[in-house]
Amino acid sequence: MSRVPLDRVCIVMMSAVGDAVHVLPVITALKRANPSTHITWVLQPGPATLVRGHPLVDEILLFERSAGLRGFLDIRRELRTRRFDLVINLQVYFKAGIITSFTHAPVKLGFDRARARDFNWLFTTDKIAPHATQHVQDQYFEFCDWLEVPHERVEWGLGPWPDEREWQREFYSKLERPAAPIVVATSKADKDWMPERWAEVCDALYSDFGMQPVLVGGRSPREEHAERVILERARSKPISALGSGLRKLVSIFDGAAVVLSPDTGPLHISVALDRPVVSLIGYSNPKRVGPYRKFRDLMIDVYGDPGEDYPISMENRTGRMSRISVRDVLDKVELWRAQYAAGASH
Secondary structure (H helix, E strand, O other): OOOOOOOEEEEEOOOOHHHHHHHHHHHHHHHHHOOOOEEEEEEOHHHHHHHOOOOOOOEEEEOOHHHOHHHHHHHHHHHHOOOOOEEEEOOOOHHHHHHHHHOOOOEEEEOOOOOOOOOHHHHOOEEOOOOOOOOHHHHHHHHHHHHOOOOOOOOOOOOOOHHHHHHHHHHHHOOOOOEEEEEOOOOOHHHOOOHHHHHHHHHHHHHHHOOEEEEEOOOOHHHHHHHHHHHHHOOOOOEEOOOOOHHHHHHHHHOOOOEEEEOOHHHHHHHHOOOOEEEEEOOOOHHHHOOOOOOHHHEEEOOOOOOOOOOOOOOOOOOOHHHOOHHHHHHHHHHHHHHOHHHOOO
16 A cells, blocks of 8 residues: 555656656556556657557656747646646656646655755655665665555566557568667767677678677667668678667567667667667666666676776766777677577567
């Protein structure tokens, strides 16, 4: 029994795709505790495309951050007539505090004062207990603990939705080999791996592992640059599915044998779908943002120096991704083949 009513709950977590993935097990836990809970989620348009259609998300309210003041006025108007039992503010930024202030609820739950940066704590009525830094997913589960809502089993329910299966079948009908999607770039250059090395990995995946590399991601200038370099350099041309969108990315990952990804939202989509992922992490602390509970043996960690037992922190380290060699990645693909391949492909 939750310590507060859960009939109408508003989630404030608006920004990154990876964070949106981490919110889903919290929503799953709330719905298990009270199946009649109505979930309203304030989201920015990008991650909203990932979760729109989720059977446990009853309502999405779009916050157009790029619209400036108008975006805040629009979301305030949307929230003005709604009443909630509980608002969960999972972000520690001032903009999330402003939007929390627009909501009407007796309980507005946020982070403790030490973690709630940008005066975010001013906008919440209740705070979770102080806690040492831990994985983002566990950090979100602290809200469930405060509410006395059990959060095991960890479930995402990310799809594919039934009406997406036809596109998935059509996509995979054209492939003659097991798919190995490669996330070519991220939102931050310091997290990216060099595209010329991805080209070498593509050739090895095709010739040595009998797999079909599939380039995935958006259509940002850096992603398009990476795509161009890979397609120019790879002898065994990968398939490019850049710009397919997040829902089709879910369908691609769901049917894949193994995913290869730097530190970015699609890494967490792969984990949510239980698809083995070779992750390349050097900028962000992998103890905080790495694959959650799964596939840690497939992770390449150059955030820490050899033998370093670094603490979990929010410190970022620049200039590290170049330390990852093509051999490092292929060794992890070899490990995947030995440990996971038998049950990995659909």
